[in-house]
Amino acid sequence: KPKGKKAARGLRFTPVAPNTADKVTVPDGYRQNVVIRWGEPILRGAPAFDADKQSAKAQAGQFGYNNDFLSLLPLRGESEEHGRQVLVANHEYTDEVLMFKGYDAKNPTREQVEIAWAAHGLSVVVVDGERKTGALRPVPRHRLNRRLTTTSKFHLTGPAARSEFVRTKADPRGTTVLGTLNNCSGGTTPWGTTLHGEENFNQYFAHADKVTDPTQAARLKRYGVVGGESERKWERFDDRFDLTKEPNEPHRFGWVVELDPYDPDSTPRKRTALGRFKHEGAQPRLTRDGRPVVYMGDDERFDYVYKFVSSKRMAKGDSRWAREHNLTLLDEGTLYVAKFTGDSPAAEIDGTGKLPADGEFDGGGQWIPLATAYAGGKAVSHVEGMTADEVYVFTRLAGDKVGATKMDRPEDIEPSPRTGKVYVALTNNSDRGKPGKAGADEANPRNLNKHGQVLELTESRNRPESTRFAWNLFLVAGDPNDPATYFAGFPKDKVSPISCPDNVAFDPHGNLWISTDGNQLGSHDGLFGVATKGERRGELKQFLTMPAGAETCGPLVQERRVLVAVQHPGEVDGASVEKPASAWPDGPGKIVRPAVVSVWRANGDDIGV
Numbered sequence: 064k065p066k067g068k069k070a071a072r073g074l075r076f077t078p079v080a081p082n083t084a085d086k087v088t089v090p091d092g093y094r095q096n097v098v099i100r101w102g103e104p105i106l107r108g109a110p111a112f113d114a115d116k117q118s119a120k121a122q123a124g125q126f127g128y129n130n131d132f133l134s135l136l137p138l139r140g141e142s143e144e145h146g147r148q149v150l151v152a153n154h155e156y157t158d159e160v161l162m163f164k165g166y167d168a169k170n171p172t173r174e175q176v177e178i179a180w181a182a183h184g185l186s187v188v189v190v191d192g193e194r195k196t197g198a199l200r201p202v203p204r205h206r207l208n209r210r211l212t213t214t215s216k217f218h219l220t221g222p223a224a225r226s227e228f229v230r231t232k233a234d235p236r237g238t239t240v241l242g243t244l245n246n247c248s249g250g251t252t253p254w255g256t257t258l259h260g261e262e263n264f265n266q267y268f269a270h271a272d273k274v275t276d277p278t279q280a281a282r283l284k285r286y287g288v289v290g291g292e293s294e295r296k297w298e299r300f301d302d303r304f305d306l307t308k309e310p311n312e313p314h315r316f317g318w319v320v321e322l323d324p325y326d327p328d329s330t331p332r333k334r335t336a337l338g339r340f341k342h343e344g345a346q347p348r349l350t351r352d353g354r355p356v357v358y359m360g361d362d363e364r365f366d367y368v369y370k371f372v373s374s375k376r377m378a379k380g381d382s383r384w385a386r387e388h389n390l391t392l393l394d395e396g397t398l399y400v401a402k403f404t405g406d407s408p409a410a411e412i413d414g415t416g417k418l419p420a421d422g423e424f425d426g427g428g429q430w431i432p433l434a435t436a437y438a439g440g441k442a443v444s445h446v447e448g449m450t451a452d453e454v455y456v457f458t459r460l461a462g463d464k465v466g467a468t469k470m471d472r473p474e475d476i477e478p479s480p481r482t483g484k485v486y487v488a489l490t491n492n493s494d495r496g497k498p499g500k501a502g503a504d505e506a507n508p509r510n511l512n513k514h515g516q517v518l519e520l521t522e523s524r525n526r527p528e529s530t531r532f533a534w535n536l537f538l539v540a541g542d543p544n545d546p547a548t549y550f551a552g553f554p555k556d557k558v559s560p561i562s563c564p565d566n567v568a569f570d571p572h573g574n575l576w577i578s579t580d581g582n583q584l585g586s587h588d589g590l591f592g593v594a595t596k597g598e599r600r601g602e603l604k605q606f607l608t609m610p611a612g613a614e615t616c617g618p619l620v621q622e623r624r625v626l627v628a629v630q631h632p633g634e635v636d637g638a639s640v641e642k643p644a645s646a647w648p649d650g651p652g653k654i655v656r657p658a659v660v661s662v663w664r665a666n667g668d669d670i671g672v
């Protein structure tokens with residue numbers, strides 16, 4: 064039983080109650096501002112946003128659509144004086160029916176398609192902090208500001224670059240890809256770059272139904288590349304999105320992208336040594352000898368948790384040599400997939416979420432090596448019957464072969480900078496236990512899992528490179544009144560309800576923050592903080608809620624500021640520009656715009672102290 068009344072340091076705020084208000088609701092005593100919206104100009108020459116006069120050219124210089132992952136990096140040389148930082152944002156996807164008046168989904172125009180190409184990708188934008196508040200504002204035309212879109216150049220690096228699977232007519236050497244797609248979550252490296260996971264790339268490729276080669280068809284199916292025309296019909300405007308014309312183009316997406324936001328002339332890299340799947344977060348930590356280890360989820364029902372262990376040590380300092388060396392760290396090392404084993408008898412895991420007799424969903428596990436990459440793009444496979452190129456390009460199939468554990472939609476994964484424990488958000492799995500599908504196991508203990516869980520993983524001897532680990536479920540999400548929920552043993556009458564944990568982040572005090580996507584408890588999505596240590600461990604408190612239809616993304620918690628990406632506000636079945644389901648952020652009569660929001664404490668104190 065927790066002593067005293069005070070929540071953990073960093074979490075001392077009045078929790079926001081579940082609600083369906085069409086706004087960002089923050090705790091009493093907190094303030095907020097919209098930092099940047101879809102369409103705001105960031106590059107030189109870009110016009111102000113005009114919903115009725117959109118163009119691809121304008122969008123290419125403006126902040127993109129559907130901001131997901133956020134990173135805030137220090138701005139060397141300028142930060143002391145101005146409180147400036149570099150904001151990097153993912154633009155996961157476009158929602159044409161909410162972007163264009165009278166959008167005809169069957170017949171998009173070339174201009175609409177090209178606007179969507181320019182609204183995808185990444186943004187780099189310098190932001191300036193107000194002295195007395197936590198408000199942030201963009202600095203347009205800063206020399207570091209940058210847009211990367213569906214038509215920007217990316218290099219493929221590591222073992223699968225140049226392989227037969229990634230060569231196309233436009234790129235016969237298999238080294239240069241145009242664009243990055245569906246960037247979901249990501250990570251910030253200790254060497255000052257950002258990582259961006261390419262998630263649901265399958266939806267952009269058309270005519271998988273015309274593929275006759277059974278091997279190719281099976282591979283496409285395993286990645287969800289199915290059906291005839293694509294939803295956005297891009298194949299009508301660029302052949303590379305048509306599988307009958309360019310069968311290898313989908314193999315050039317589904318990677319982790321590394322971007323150097325400090326070098327506006329650099330070409331971002333797709334790091335093939337980290338495998339190809341529906342990538343979510345990619346948050347590195349370092350081994351004691353300085354090698355990065357990157358934890359990664361593949362967000363699909365019954366897909367896997369991965370990690371990459373580099374064989375190269377990070378160079379310290381900011382010399383040109385160090386920066387160039389560090390841009391090779393993610394090209395050499397071993398890719399692993401996780402197998403979780405429960406320690407309770409299988410008969411005690413009945414699929415309802417009832418705790419087993421030992422009082423915990425927990426057990427051990429191992430990291431199964433899939434392939435190792437060496438200098439110069441050489442690699443060896445550890446999977447029988449698959450070449451190294453096949454393991455890297457068809458990583459899901461490698462996971463299938465080695466018997467990895469089928470999880471409930473592994474989303475963001477983040478190691479605690481304080482304790483080294485690793486937190487895995489498992490969003491939900493509506494198919495668990497259905498006929499022909501895997502049933503409950505100790506790590507995924509509920510059939511038809513609507514609310515998800517957060518798994519806590521402890522590497523053997525707390526070494527990130529270990530191949531064995533222990534694990535336990537930290538949270539089993541849902542309404543605390545539902546007996547099939549668990550909050551690390553904390554009294555359930557003192558916690559906020561939570562559903563569909565999605566992104567995870569740590570605050571400077573070591574508390575875990577969790578954002579949600581798809582709340583199934585009748586409230587809008589939100590952001591929550593929870594202590595992971597001490598007597599308040601498991602005391603989950605809701606910090607904010609989202610406008611209608613929005614998913615909470617990109618949470619970042621600094622001492623004085625919480626930053627969130629409000630992704631797809633107004634995305635409700637049947638909604639359109641003409642029939643909006645949300646009036647956020649600019650009020651009735653204005654087009655709905657995904658945007659980044661900063662929240663701070665009105666009295667100037669740190670968050671939650």
Ligand code: FEO
Nearest residue numbers: 247262343362474
């Ligand atoms: Fe883009 Fe898995 O959420």
Ligand code: CA
Nearest residue numbers: 407421423425
């Ligand atoms: Ca157990």
Ligand code: CA
Nearest residue numbers: 247565566580
């Ligand atoms: Ca997400």
Ligand code: CA
Nearest residue numbers: 474490565580
């Ligand atoms: Ca999600």
